[in-house]
Amino acid sequence: MAEQIARLDQGAWAAPGVVETVHPGVHRVPLPLPDDGLHAVNVYLLEGLAEDGRLVMIDGGWAVPEAREALEAGLAGIGRELGEISHILVTHIHRDHYTHAVELRRLLGSRVYLGAGERPGLELLHQLGSDEPAGSLDVLRRAGADELADRIGKMDHGGYDPEVWEAPDRWLGAGNVGFGAGELKVVPTPGHTKGHVVFLDERRGLLFAGDHVLPHITPSIGFELAEAGGRPLADYLDSLRLMTRYADTRLLPAHGPVADSAHTRVAELLAHHDDRLARSLAALGDEALDAHAVARRLAWTRRAVPFGELSAFNQMLAINETAAHLDVLVLEGLATVAHVVGVDRYCRVR
Template sequence: MADLDPNGHELRSGLRYPWPQAPAAGQVCEVAPGVLWLRMPLPFRLDHINLYLLRHGDGWVAVDTGMNTAQTREVWERVLSEACAGLPLLAVVCTHYHSDHAGVAAWLAERFRCPVYMTASEYQSLYVSVPSDQPPGWDFLAFYRKAGFSSEQAAQMYEVIQNGHFRPAHFNSYRRLRDGSHLRIGGRLWQVVVGRGHSPEHACLFAEEDGLLISGDQVLPRITPTVGVHATEPEADPLRDWLASLERLRGLPDSVLVLPAHERPFFNLHQRLDQLQAHHQAHLALLLASCEEPRSALELMAVLFPKLSGRFDELMALGETLAHANYLVAEGSLLREEHRGLHQYRRSPQGAPAVTPLVVF
C-alpha cells in the first residue's frame, strides 16, 4: 500500500501524486478549474500520452495532440463529442514537434480552422525528415557503422524511423511561441518557458497565479525524457542544453502542480529536477569509467542500457549513449578516435584540456 501525506496524496520516490490513478484511455479528469487531463493511447510499450484541454470562452485549447494514427483520430472524435460537449477547438498548442505531441495537429487545425502555436525551431523540425520514398543515405549508414553497427543493422534502423507513426502531418502555418511570452487562455495567463535538449525549443506553459506547469516531456515524474544524438546532427551536444534547462526550471516554484506528458501529475518539482540531474551524472560517470580501454558506442550502449528489446530501443539507447559521450568529449574527459571507420572512445589523460568540436573532413 502506498504511503500518503496528510492531504491523502500518494508519496513515491520523493514526489506527491494527487490522483491515485490516471483516467482510462480517451477519458478526462479535471485537474484545475477549466483544465482537463486527457489520456491518449499510444501503440508502444509507453502506451499513453497526456494531453490537456483548456477551456476558453465557448471552446477549448488543446495542448498536444497524440500520434498520427487512426486510433488517435477515433479517440478525438469521442472526446470532442463528450468531454468537450461539442464545443470547438479554438487553438492547438504543441509543446514540441515529436510525433506523439504534434501528430494530428494539422488534422485538428484543418477541421476547426484554428491556429497552431509552437516555437520556431519545433515547427522547422517538423520538416527535417528523410523522404519516405528514398533509400538510406551514405551519411545515415556511416553514422551507425561508426557507432559499431553493421550495414544491415543500420538499414534496419532506417526502417524504424520510416514508420508512419513517427511522421506528424505537416501544416502550412503556425503562430510562434517565444520564451517568456504569454498566452491568455480562459482567464489564466500562461508564460512560455523554453527547455532544450530533449527537442530543440520545447515550450512548457506556466500559470503562476494558479501554480500550474504543463511540462510536456521536459519534466516527467518517473521516466527520464530521451536526450539523444542522431544521424541528422552527429556532433550535437544536447545533454549540455538539457542540464542547463533543468537549472533554469529551478527558478519556478517547487510548489507547482506539474502536468507532464507521461505518467501522472505531481508535486515537488525541485526534487524531480535533482533526480533527473543525478540520473545523467551517474550515466556520465559510468560511461567514463568504462573507457579505460577504447570502446565503441555500441559497446558503451550495452553498459548504459544492458536490457533492450528491438531496433527502436536500440535507436533511442544509442542516441542517449552518444549524447553522454559527446558531452564528455567536449569536456575533455574523453577522446574520440577513428580506427578503420569505427569511432572509439577512451579516457583522456588526466588534465587534458576541453575540446571544442571542429568540422573534420
C-alpha cells in the same frame, strides 16, 4: 532513455476514457498510442484563457482514429465539444504530440503552435519525404553502428503523410503567448529534441512539461528528425536546471500521472544522469571505444536489461543516449574524442 523502455505502472493515468480535472478549468485526457510502449499521451484542455470561451489544448496526440474517439469522449465528460478547441500548443515535433494537432486544424480551423527550434527538423522531413529519425541514424553511424542504422532506416516509421506534417500557424520562441483572457509562458527546453518547449501557467502554478520532465521515466535524449549536432544531453541538463529558476509548480507531463512538485522530479532526473555519466566513464575503461561499444557494456532500464536483449529501436535510443553522455564527459574534461574514418572514438582521461 535509460528508463524510457521500461514497462510503466499504468495505474489509472493511461486508462481509455479517463478525464481528470487536475485544477479548476484544466482537464487531462490520455489519448491512446497503439503499438507503442508508452501506451498513451496526455493532452490538456484549458478553460479560461481564450476570450471567446473556447478551449486551449496542450499537445495534440497521434493522428489515429482511436485518439480522436478518446478526445471526443473526454470533451463530452466536461460538457464540451471538439469544435470548441481554438488553439493547440505542441511541446515538440514527435508524431505522438504533433500529427493529431494538424488533423484537428484541418477539421476545426484551430491554430497550431510549435517551438521554433523544431523548424529544421520539419523542413528536413519534407525534403526526405520520410519521418525516419534522420538525426538519430546519423548518430548511430558516428557511433560505429552502421548495420543497426541500416536496419532502422528500412523500418516502417508510421508512414510519411505530408498532410499531417504541415507547418504550424506560429513558431514560438521564449516569451508569453496570450489568447485574450489569459496567457502562458513559453520556455524553450532543448534536449529531448532541439525545439522542445514547455508551457508554464504561473497564475495557476502548473507546468505543462511535454516530454521534458516525466514522472516515471527519463526521456530519450536527442531523438531527432533534424540533422544531428550539438550536445543534446548538455542542453537537456541545462534545460532541467532552468526549471528550478521558476517557482515550483505541479507537474503535468505528457506521459504518466500528474505530480505535485516539478522541482522534486527535476532533482531526481539530474541525479539519474549523474549516475549514468559515472557508469559511462567506468565503461570506457582504458580503451578507445565508440558509443556502440560503450552501450553494449551498460545495462538498460530499471530492470538492468543487457543491450543485446533490447529491440533494434531501443538499441538505437540506447546508443544515442550513450553518445550524448560521452560527449558531456568530453565537455567536462573527463574524456577525449577522436574522429576516425567517420566514427567517434572516446578515451578516458588519466
